[in-house]
Amino acid sequence: MATDSPVRVRFAPSPTGLLHIGGLRTALYNYCFARKHDGAFILRIEDTDRARYVDAAEEDIREALEWTGLDIDEGPDAGGPHAPYYQSERKEAYRTYAEQLVEDGHAYYAFDTEDELDAMRASLATEENPNPKYDAQTRTEMRNSLTLSDAKVDELLDAGAEYVIRLKVPQGEKIHFEDEVRGHVSFDASGLDDQVLLKSDGMPTYHLANVVDDHRMEISHVIRGEEWLSSTPKHILMYRAFGWDVPTLAHLPLILSPNGGKLSKRDADEMGIPVFVTDYKEAGYEPEALVNYLALLGWHPGDDRELFSLDELVDAFSLDRVGSSGTQFDADKLRWINEQHLREKDDASLLERVRDVAAAEGYTPSDDALQEIIDLTLDRVQMAHEIVTDNRYFFEDPETYEEAGVEKRWKDDSADLLLAYADRLEAADAFDTDTVERELRDLADAHDVGAGRIIHPARLAVSGRSYGPGVFGLMVGVGRDACIRRMRTAAERLG
Numbered sequence: 001m002a003t004d005s006p007v008r009v010r011f012a013p014s015p016t017g018l019l020h021i022g023g024l025r026t027a028l029y030n031y032c033f034a035r036k037h038d039g040a041f042i043l044r045i046e047d048t049d050r051a052r053y054v055d056a057a058e059e060d061i062r063e064a065l066e067w068t069g070l071d072i073d074e075g076p077d078a079g080g081p082h083a084p085y086y087q088s089e090r091k092e093a094y095r096t097y098a099e100q101l102v103e104d105g106h107a108y109y110a111f112d113t114e115d116e117l118d119a120m121r122a123s124l125a126t127e128e129n130p131n132p133k134y135d136a137q138t139r140t141e142m143r144n145s146l147t148l149s150d151a152k153v154d155e156l157l158d159a160g161a162e163y164v165i166r167l168k169v170p171q172g173e174k175i176h177f178e179d180e181v182r183g184h185v186s187f188d189a190s191g192l193d194d195q196v197l198l199k200s201d202g203m204p205t206y207h208l209a210n211v212v213d214d215h216r217m218e219i220s221h222v223i224r225g226e227e228w229l230s231s232t233p234k235h236i237l238m239y240r241a242f243g244w245d246v247p248t249l250a251h252l253p254l255i256l257s258p259n260g261g262k263l264s265k266r267d268a269d270e271m272g273i274p275v276f277v278t279d280y281k282e283a284g285y286e287p288e289a290l291v292n293y294l295a296l297l298g299w300h301p302g303d304d305r306e307l308f309s310l311d312e313l314v315d316a317f318s319l320d321r322v323g324s325s326g327t328q329f330d331a332d333k334l335r336w337i338n339e340q341h342l343r344e345k346d347d348a349s350l351l352e353r354v355r356d357v358a359a360a361e362g363y364t365p366s367d368d369a370l371q372e373i374i375d376l377t378l379d380r381v382q383m384a385h386e387i388v389t390d391n392r393y394f395f396e397d398p399e400t401y402e403e404a405g406v407e408k409r410w411k412d413d414s415a416d417l418l419l420a421y422a423d424r425l426e427a428a429d430a431f432d433t434d435t436v437e438r439e440l441r442d443l444a445d446a447h448d449v450g451a452g453r454i455i456h457p458a459r460l461a462v463s464g465r466s467y468g469p470g471v472f473g474l475m476v477g478v479g480r481d482a483c484i485r486r487m488r489t490a491a492e493r494l495g
């Protein structure tokens with residue numbers, strides 16, 4: 001294992017669809033590890049599977065990394081000493097490496113057609129082995145460069161026959177490796193297929209391209225999802241065949257559904273849990289919160305801290321506190337973390353954030369009004385957009401009035417009191433909380449009623465509700481003209 005070489009890690013997504021939160025977590029752990037060890041964080045696009053290629057996927061990956069602040073040191077945009085960082089543009093090199101393995105006796109050409117493969121599977125299937133593999137047992141029966149004469153192989157290659165290059169997996173061997181997360185891992189090589197390394201279209205499979213690039217890009221640590229653990233023995237055999245050092249390996253635990261089991265798209269949909277990063281952005285989560293939450297989904301800081309900025313995560317991160325068992329997704333926890341990050345924002349960035357949210361809803365309040373609204377509502381929301389969407393009365397006159405509130409609070413004299421209050425507000429020198437409160441109390445005294453007799457109808461008139469932030473602040477947030485108009489309208493509507 002290459003232990004004292006500089007830390008170089010990579011995030012190596014395949015652009016086959018939108019980036020999954022599990023993918024973002026992998027990127028995050030790689031990023032934290034790189035920054036913590038003054039290493040390099042590399043983005044490599046694994047786009048050799050042209051059948052599964054999705055055009056918009058790469059842009060989605062780029063946006064997700066940018067949104068969450070995971071800066072790339074080397075990659076398609078950043079460039080770097082190992083460019084290109086698209087595997088599809090490194091095609092020729094993979095062939096050379098695959099041919100080298102053939103030459104050295106670790107791989108072979110296989111000319112079998114699909115029909116021949118099917119026939120092999122059918123004829124060799126037994127009760128104990130219903131799905132025979134292309135392996136040490138069966139390869140001797142197939143059409144490949146191990147069974148055909150050299151002359152025949154040359155003839156086929158010259159004639160342009162279709163072929164793949166397969167790894168010659170040794171028989172009956174145990175493959176051992178140390179995983180930073182899972183500890184000692186061992187696999188029986190007999191369970192492995194003679195993996196196709198180079199496909200008939202000349203493209204490498206994931207396995208070949210991944211190993212070749214991790215080596216050529218001098219990757220020191222491979223940190224990736226647990227779903228790749230079962231591919232690792234093949235990779236180890238390839239490193240061995242090439243005579244290369246195996247990078248340090250770390251396989252991250254699965255993200256589990258709240259019901260147990262892997263968090264699948266379907267499961268998540270049913271529970272209203274988004275699985276794609278872009279959906280979290282759309283749903284209005286703060287990127288800092290998503291990053292914080294994902295960090296805790298598989299890693300533990302070793303103390304009881306739960307709130308981290310990205311820099312704090314970098315500081316605290318270590319692979320030895322990544323758990324080996326899966327962690328259940330907890331939507332409530334994510335919302336709670338979002339709430340904490342929202343409150344931690346400085347005034348200017350919070351104002352900007354909420355201004356964007358308001359604009360998206362078609363509202364363009366002044367900064368002063370918006371600041372007032374934020375001050376009044378921040379401790380009642382978990383998401384930035386709730387400041388706006390849970391409190392639309394700040395921006396729009398109420399169409400209706402909460403029935404139970406009207407029943408309980410709207411009295412015979414409410415309309416007259418509100419009309420009088422509206423007149424006072426119209427004549428007042430200022431419209432701040434002190435003034436609106438003083439005018440209300442003076443009016444109550446003048447009519448010899450308790451202040452509540454005006455406060456509750458005023459709240460109903462202005463917001464349409466019987467609950468919410470303190471009524472004087474609420475009125476200032478709504479603004480003088482709107483308050484007066486709403487009181488007069490309510491007096492008319494509710495009588």
Ligand code: GLU
Pocket residue numbers: 012013014046206210223224225228
């Ligand atoms: N291209 C693989 C993926 O999409 C990369 C796996 C790895 O990191 O080795 O996740």
